[in-house]
Amino acid sequence: MLDLKNKGLTALQDLSKQDILDILSHAGEFKNGLRKNTLDGKVLASCFFEASTRTRLSFESAVARLGGKTIGFADGSSTSQSNKGESFIDTLRMLNCYADGLIMRHPNDGAARLASEVMTIPVINAGDGANQHPTQTLLDLFSIQDSQGSLEGVNLGLMGDLKYSRTIHSLIDASKLFNMRLFLIAPPELRIASENLHELRRHGISYSFHSTAEEVIDRLDCLYLTRLQKERFNGNLDCEYGISLKTLEKAKPNLSILHPLPRLEELPTEIDDTPHAYYFQQAQNGVYVRQALLDIIFGE
Numbered sequence: 001m002l003d004l005k006n007k008g009l010t011a012l013q014d015l016s017k018q019d020i021l022d023i024l025s026h027a028g029e030f031k032n033g034l035r036k037n038t039l040d041g042k043v044l045a046s047c048f049f050e051a052s053t054r055t056r057l058s059f060e061s062a063v064a065r066l067g068g069k070t071i072g073f074a075d076g077s078s079t080s081q082s083n084k085g086e087s088f089i090d091t092l093r094m095l096n097c098y099a100d101g102l103i104m105r106h107p108n109d110g111a112a113r114l115a116s117e118v119m120t121i122p123v124i125n126a127g128d129g130a131n132q133h134p135t136q137t138l139l140d141l142f143s144i145q146d147s148q149g150s151l152e153g154v155n156l157g158l159m160g161d162l163k164y165s166r167t168i169h170s171l172i173d174a175s176k177l178f179n180m181r182l183f184l185i186a187p188p189e190l191r192i193a194s195e196n197l198h199e200l201r202r203h204g205i206s207y208s209f210h211s212t213a214e215e216v217i218d219r220l221d222c223l224y225l226t227r228l229q230k231e232r233f234n235g236n237l238d239c240e241y242g243i244s245l246k247t248l249e250k251a252k253p254n255l256s257i258l259h260p261l262p263r264l265e266e267l268p269t270e271i272d273d274t275p276h277a278y279y280f281q282q283a284q285n286g287v288y289v290r291q292a293l294l295d296i297i298f299g300e
C-alpha cells in the first residue's frame, strides 16, 4: 500500500482488492477494541468546502482516538479563498505547510486528485462533487461484510439517485471486485450513467434495471438506498421513490438495509425498528474504518 502511505486515498480504484480486505480486517480490530496512538504529535487538516455531519465528525473522532489533532473548517465560506480571492491551489499550498495530512471534501469533481498532485502530504478524499467518496465505500463494504459474513457474490440492490450519488459510483467500482450481483432500482431520470454501465459490462458484472424495490426484494441480501442529490443538479426533478414496511413483507431474513445518510422520505423512520435496519451501525462503522485507514497511512 505504498501509494496510500505516500499519497493518501483519492479514489477507490487506487486500492487493490487485497488492500481493501486488509483495511476492512484492520477496521474489525478497531471495532473489537484495538487502541493505538499512531497520530500522537501529528496534525491533520480537516477541510470541508461542502457540508457534512458523518464524514467530518467520524474522521475527527478517528484522529482523536489515534492521539492526533485536527485543524480546519467545516464551511469553506470562512476562508481567504472565499473572501479575498485566493486561489484553490494556494490554499492547498498553505495547508501543506500546516498539517501532516489533509482530509478534504469539495463540491468539484477531481478536487482531491488535484490536491494530491499539488501537495506533498497524504490527501484523503472525503467526497468530491458527484465523483467519488472512497472512505464511504470502505465503510459500506465493511457493513456489507459485517451483516452478511462475506462480500463475495452478494445480491446488492442499489436504489435511488444512481446518477448523481458519489457513494453509488464508488460502490459500483467496488462491486466489480467482489462479484456482486447488482439490482439497479431507480426512476428513469436517475438511472446509472452510461460510463458506469459500460464499466459493469466490461467487468462482466450481472445487473438488471427495476422501478421499485418490491420487484426484487425477495432476492436481495442488501438494499442500499440513497437520497435525491438535489445539490448536484439545477432545477427540479419531480421523481418519488422509497420503501415502506410493506416493501419488506417478502424480504429475506438476512436482508440488511444500508443508507449513507442523511436520509429523506425514501427511508421512513418506520423502518428503523425492523431487524433489517443497519444504517446507524453503518455510520458508526465509519469511525473504525477511518481509524484503520489513518493507522495504515500514518503508521510505521
Ligand code: CP
Residues within 6 Å of the ligand: 051, 052, 053, 054, 055, 056, 127, 136, 260, 261, 262
Ligand atoms: N454519508 C455522508 O457522507 O454523510 P455526510 O454528508 O453527513 O458526511
